Amino acid sequence: MDIAFSSGAFLGSFIIIYWVSRRFASKGTPIPGPPSHPLVGHTFQVPVIKTWKYFERLSHQYGPIIKVTLTGHNFVVLSNAADAEELASIHKSTSYESNNLRLSLLPYGDMLKRQRAAFHQMLQPRVVGGYEGMQYNESLRLLVDLATSPTQYYRHFQRFPASLVFSLAFGEAINDDDKDLAAALEILNTFVRDINPNSHLVDTFPVLDLLPDFLSPWRAEARIKHQREIDLYGRLSLGVKTRMEKEAGLECFAARLWEQQAKLGLSDEEIFYIAGSAFIAGTDTSSITLLWFVMAMALYPETMKKAQREIDAVFNSATLPDFSRMHDMPYCFALVKEVIRWHPAAPLSIPHYSDAEDQYKGYTIRKGTTVIPSIWRMHHNEEEFPDSYTFDPERFLSNTDGTAVGDDSLAEGHYGFGFGRRKCPGQHMATKSTWIAIVRVLWAFNIETRQDAAGNPMKIDPEDCTSGLTVRPTEFPVDFVPRSATHLETVTGGEGRTKM
Ligand code: HEM
Numbered sequence: 121m122d123i124a125f126s127s128g129a130f131l132g133s134f135i136i137i138y139w140v141s142r143r144f145a146s147k148g149t150p151i152p153g154p155p156s157h158p159l160v161g162h163t164f165q166v167p168v169i170k171t172w173k174y175f176e177r178l179s180h181q182y183g184p185i186i187k188v189t190l191t192g193h194n195f196v197v198l199s200n201a202a203d204a205e206e207l208a209s210i211h212k213s214t215s216y217e218s219n220n221l222r223l224s225l226l227p228y229g230d231m232l233k234r235q236r237a238a239f240h241q242m243l244q245p246r247v248v249g250g251y252e253g254m255q256y257n258e259s260l261r262l263l264v265d266l267a268t269s270p271t272q273y274y275r276h277f278q279r280f281p282a283s284l285v286f287s288l289a290f291g292e293a294i295n296d297d298d299k300d301l302a303a304a305l306e307i308l309n310t311f312v313r314d315i316n317p318n319s320h321l322v323d324t325f326p327v328l329d330l331l332p333d334f335l336s337p338w339r340a341e342a343r344i345k346h347q348r349e350i351d352l353y354g355r356l357s358l359g360v361k362t363r364m365e366k367e368a369g370l371e372c373f374a375a376r377l378w379e380q381q382a383k384l385g386l387s388d389e390e391i392f393y394i395a396g397s398a399f400i401a402g403t404d405t406s407s408i409t410l411l412w413f414v415m416a417m418a419l420y421p422e423t424m425k426k427a428q429r430e431i432d433a434v435f436n437s438a439t440l441p442d443f444s445r446m447h448d449m450p451y452c453f454a455l456v457k458e459v460i461r462w463h464p465a466a467p468l469s470i471p472h473y474s475d476a477e478d479q480y481k482g483y484t485i486r487k488g489t490t491v492i493p494s495i496w497r498m499h500h501n502e503e504e505f506p507d508s509y510t511f512d513p514e515r516f517l518s519n520t521d522g523t524a525v526g527d528d529s530l531a532e533g534h535y536g537f538g539f540g541r542r543k544c545p546g547q548h549m550a551t552k553s554t555w556i557a558i559v560r561v562l563w564a565f566n567i568e569t570r571q572d573a574a575g576n577p578m579k580i581d582p583e584d585c586t587s588g589l590t591v592r593p594t595e596f597p598v599d600f601v602p603r604s605a606t607h608l609e610t611v612t613g614g615e616g617r618t619k620m
Pocket residue numbers: 218224225226236239285397398399401402403405406409465466469470536537538539540541542543544545546547549550551554
């Protein structure tokens with residue numbers, strides 16, 4: 121018998137047995153969702169492209185909790201923030217976990233607790249102030265890059281957070297030609313591709329994971345990728361350890377982790393993972409947020425001008441903005457929140473899976489279900505955010521709890537950083553980095569839609585974007601025009617650079 125035929129038969133039997141066992145295990149009140157095919161469920165209905173939009177349409181039709189089945193695997197999509205918060209925090213009987221065991225995507229348990237504690241040590245609001253110097257340096261580098269090669273803006277907005285988080289993690293700045301940055305970005309891109317549901321056949325047919333190694337090439341591939349990460353982050357983290365012996369007071373995540381290794385009970389390998397996780401989790405999301413900001417400014421020039429008027433009232437053209445007046449600029453504060461709301465970097469957050477059966481609002485959420493909080497849908501809930509597709513910072517100009525705008529946290533008022541005990545531990549640092557980059561760019565440049573040869577503005581469409589765990593706009597035609605010769609001079613070396 122031919123090997124291809126026997127492998128095919130083997131696979132086929134696995135799929136049928138798996139499907140039958142799953143099918144007959146169904147019980148409880150059915151969770152609403154579209155009609156499905158008896159054999160493949162919704163596998164061919166759920167699009168791989170712009171999945172968040174598809175779930176948005178389903179939620180209008182079937183309500184805030186919906187279920188789809190991709191060949192035997194259940195996905196529950198939540199469109200209501202209260203449900204996402206409840207399922208992430210309150211239901212102690214069930215852990216909603218990430219379904220990927222690498223890096224920060226760990227299941228609930230001791231290792232996750234230790235890693236979250238370590239992240240907290242490095243990223244709590246009290247500590248984050250210590251990273252302002254790096255944020256000033258890297259955001260100034262962004263301005264210089266935009267002034268020098270404005271047509272490469274897309275790359276500069278990717279480089280800024282990558283370089284910033286790299287410096288924060290390993291305590292050294294990187295150059296454009298740095299091979300470590302290139303290797304880390306390659307790992308990041310592979311990760312973002314791999315974590316997307318349905319990116320591998322085994323995600324669609326989980327039963328395939330039961331196959332032996334010689335029939336599962338993806339397993340060997342995953343091991344190679346994992347080893348590559350460990351090698352890179354291990355080398356960088358151990359490099360920090362060596363430098364600590366010579367450089368007193370070296371400030372970076374890896375140094376903090378080595379200092380607290382015994383207290384936090386971390387193994388060497390965990391330290392490698394944590395430092396690397398910060399890079400993976402913090403780079404793409406931050407870069408995407410800034411690219412959506414650029415698009416919003418091109419599409420809503422009046423909003424940009426309003427923010428610039430506020431900045432100009434506080435910082436003159438010879439003084440680079442810094443954090444000292446953050447709370448005196450409520451419109452800019454609201455604008456940063458609106459960027460995160462308008463186009464969340466991770467519209468379907470990070471998928472989690474339940475490790476035990478749970479009852480919620482009369483529905484049975486079975487063990488092994490992947491739970492997806494749709495941040496996109498929550499940010500386009502017209503009751504909470506009227507006219508939600510329009511970019512409008514004004515919506516954040518009056519806080520419902522009576523606090524003054526700008527006195528609260530940039531991470532509040534929207535759901536861009538996730539929920540409950542898995543909420544983004546980098547939120548305080550990320551929002552400060554986003555704020556300084558946005559305010560400095562608006563202080564220095566007008567962002568204008570590029571014109572074609574006939575002098576007409578070229579098309580910019582928020583619908584032109586990538587699909588995946590994180591969603592970035594595809595490159596769009598904008599120009600960065602320095603606002604005055606003094607602004608430019610300050611960026612490229614003037615006296616206002618006392619605060620880098
Ligand atoms: C604007 C930038 C950022 C956005 C929009 C963002 C958003 C998110 C979201 C939506 C999650 C999933 C939360 C959940 O599962 O409920 C997450 C998780 C995470 N983020 Fe961020 N993030 C940003 C920047 C950062 C930065 C700068 C770091 C670190 C330096 C970071 C570290 C992490 C880690 C480690 C996790 C996983 C937490 C866990 O699974 O327990 N993030 N982030």
